[in-house]
Amino acid sequence: MKYRKIPEETVRRLPMYLRAFSLLRTEDIQTISSRQLAERLGLNSPQIRKDLSYFGAFGTRGVGYPVESSARRIREILKLNTPQKAALVGAGRLGTALVAYPGFSLFGLEIAAVFDNNPKKVGRKIGPVKIEDARRISTLRKRTIRLAILAVPADAAQSAAKTLAGAGVKGILNLTPCHLQGNRRVKVIDVDLASQLGILPYYM
Amino acid sequence: MKYRKIPEETVRRLPMYLRAFSLLRTEDIQTISSRQLAERLGLNSPQIRKDLSYFGAFGTRGVGYPVESSARRIREILKLNTPQKAALVGAGRLGTALVAYPGFSLFGLEIAAVFDNNPKKVGRKIGPVKIEDARRISTLRKRTIRLAILAVPADAAQSAAKTLAGAGVKGILNLTPCHLQGNRRVKVIDVDLASQLGILPYYM
DNA sequence: CAATGTGAACAGCTTCACAGCC
DNA sequence: GGCTGTGAAGCTGTTCACATTG
Numbered sequence: 397m398k399y400r401k402i403p404e405e406t407v408r409r410l411p412m413y414l415r416a417f418s419l420l421r422t423e424d425i426q427t428i429s430s431r432q433l434a435e436r437l438g439l440n441s442p443q444i445r446k447d448l449s450y451f452g453a454f455g456t457r458g459v460g461y462p463v464e465s466s467a468r469r470i471r472e473i474l475k476l477n478t479p480q481k482a483a484l485v486g487a488g489r490l491g492t493a494l495v496a497y498p499g500f501s502l503f504g505l506e507i508a509a510v511f512d513n514n515p516k517k518v519g520r521k522i523g524p525v526k527i528e529d530a531r532r533i534s535t536l537r538k539r540t541i542r543l544a545i546l547a548v549p550a551d552a553a554q555s556a557a558k559t560l561a562g563a564g565v566k567g568i569l570n571l572t573p574c575h576l577q578g579n580r581r582v583k584v585i586d587v588d589l590a591s592q593l594g595i596l597p598y599y600m
Numbered sequence: 601m602k603y604r605k606i607p608e609e610t611v612r613r614l615p616m617y618l619r620a621f622s623l624l625r626t627e628d629i630q631t632i633s634s635r636q637l638a639e640r641l642g643l644n645s646p647q648i649r650k651d652l653s654y655f656g657a658f659g660t661r662g663v664g665y666p667v668e669s670s671a672r673r674i675r676e677i678l679k680l681n682t683p684q685k686a687a688l689v690g691a692g693r694l695g696t697a698l699v700a701y702p703g704f705s706l707f708g709l710e711i712a713a714v715f716d717n718n719p720k721k722v723g724r725k726i727g728p729v730k731i732e733d734a735r736r737i738s739t740l741r742k743r744t745i746r747l748a749i750l751a752v753p754a755d756a757a758q759s760a761a762k763t764l765a766g767a768g769v770k771g772i773l774n775l776t777p778c779h780l781q782g783n784r785r786v787k788v789i790d791v792d793l794a795s796q797l798g799i800l801p802y803y804m
Numbered sequence: 805c806a807a808t809g810t811g812a813a814c815a816g817c818t819t820c821a822c823a824g825c826c
Numbered sequence: 827g828g829c830t831g832t833g834a835a836g837c838t839g840t841t842c843a844c845a846t847t848g
Contacts, residue, residue, distance in 0.1 A: 397809070397811095403838070404838090404839095405838085406839085407799060408799060410799070411792070411795035411796075412792075412795060429806085429807060429808090430807075438779040438781075438782070440840085440841075442810095442840075442843095443841080445809065446809080446810080446839095446840080449808080449809050449810070453808080453809070454809095456847085456848065457847040457848055458806045458807050458808075458847070459807070460806090473802065474801055474802045475802060475804065489696070489697035489700050489701070490694075490697045490698075490701065492697070493692075493694045493697040494793070497693070497694065497793070497794070499792075500794050503794055503797070505794065505797055542804060543797065543800055545797065566800075567801065568800075569793070569796055573703060575641050575642035576642075577642075578642070583800055585797075587791060587793065588703075589701070589703065590615070590701070590704050590709065591616060592791055593704065593749065594615040594618070594678060594680060595615060596772075596773065596787060596789060597678055597679035597680060597684050597746075597771065598611055598614075598678045599770070599771060599787035600679065600746060600770040600771060600787075601831070601832065607817060607818095608816090609816085609817065610817090633828085634830075635829085644819075645829095646818075646832095647817095649830060649831065650817095650819090650831080650832075652830095652831090653831050653832070658831095659830055659831085660825085660826065660829080660830075661825040661826050661828080661829050661830040661831080662826040662827075662828050662829050662830080663828080663829070664828095664829065664830080665830090805848105806847105806848095807847090807848095808847080809844105809845090809846080810843100810845090810846100811842105811843100811844095812841105812843090812844105813840105813841085813842070814839105814840080814841070814842085815838100815840070815841085816838085816840090817836105817837080817839090818835105818836080819834105819835085819836075819837085820833105820835070820836085821832100821833100821834090821835095822832090822833095822834105823832085823833100824830085824831080824832100825828100825829090825830080825831095826828090826830095
């Protein structure tokens with residue numbers, strides 16, 4: 397396929413594919429067709445073929461997609477082939493839950509630093525990670541941590557985001573219901589749990 | 601505007617608008633233009649005008665949108681004008697964090713029941729809510745709880761979803777990284793935090 | 805023959821430009 | 827004059843149909 401801009405939606409689905417391929421590997425399945433994969437993921441098969449084809453030929457005609465090498469290639473595309481460290485800002489209940497969340501490891505993601513501005517929390521440990529004072533966010537640059545999860549109260553979100561941008565962070569998973577004023581160099585993904593739940597009654 | 605099917609994307613944005621209008625009300629602002637609102641939310645103004653116009657005229661030309669009545673109308677559209685109860689399935693760290701999450705109340709959402717299949721947890725309280733045995737999920741129908749948050753381990757997701765559907769639940773916020781085999785009567789919204797974080801390195 | 809890879813058709817969403825109203 | 831409401835245009839993403847390949 398000649399080069400075309402990769403749709404954002406395709407990128408959003410890549411982690412799903414990566415997870416599926418990783419799982420298939422543990423099931424000792426070496427090859428899977430787009431149709432079978434589609435069934436597992438609740439998509440349709442042309443979608444999967446097109447998505448993967450944006451990155452060149454993954455599969456073998458007549459056979460399907462090789463599980464192991466496909467996983468490897470998606471990991472490379474997403475830059476998850478080397479372990480990625482993330483910082484958590486906000487050691488509240490939600491943040492604390494995420495530090496222990498087992499789902500990140502499949503993607504080689506690890507929460508390697510936790511910050512909070514409550515002096516009572518600073519110094520405590522969440523699992524193996526010590527809570528640091530929020531003023532130390534600026535040390536992220538030296539520590540080569542470029543990802544952050546923002547889980548602070550709404551009124552602290554904007555200023556924390558600014559601090560993170562200043563510390564060289566390149567991507568923020570924003571769990572606050574606030575729109576973070578744009579820093580063009582930082583990619584922000586918003587996840588607003590209350591809004592998501594709030595949509596459901598509409599469909600009843 | 602003559603009737604047209606309302607885009608799913610529009611519905612997804614309604615909670616954002618509702619939150620913004622609710623917030624404006626606390627700031628004693630009575631009216632806001634689509635441009636000002638767009639700035640706050642990080643959207644552009646035609647988007648907002650079109651979204652709201654799907655539901656009929658909200659605003660006043662030359663003036664803007666009336667904060668209070670717009671909030672009320674969106675609440676009606678989303679069926680959030682009467683308080684909605686939700687059940688949480690899975691009293692792990694993430695689930696526990698959500699019970700205490702203050703963000704739901706703005707939408708009139710309340711977690712009114714918690715289930716877990718770990719006998720050690722059953723009977724304990726999370727805040728004001730007692731953890732019940734997962735076998736009691738079937739009581740949701742009588743209790744008129746039609747929403748659920750699914751926060752169980754991956755291997756328990758599918759069966760829990762089936763039980764919820766059997767208990768008359770109409771909407772599930774699925775926090776597990778699993779595709780729930782379709783029950784056509786249940787609307788499922790998937791939120792996969794690990795995947796969201798996994799996308800970020802791609803953009804670095 | 806089975807399944808990928810892909811141009812082309814299609815559908816859905818966003819943006820534009822401006823008519824309509826206050 | 828200012829701002830909404832909206833058809834139309836433009837764009838993005840999905841689905842189709844099939845040529846292509848092992």
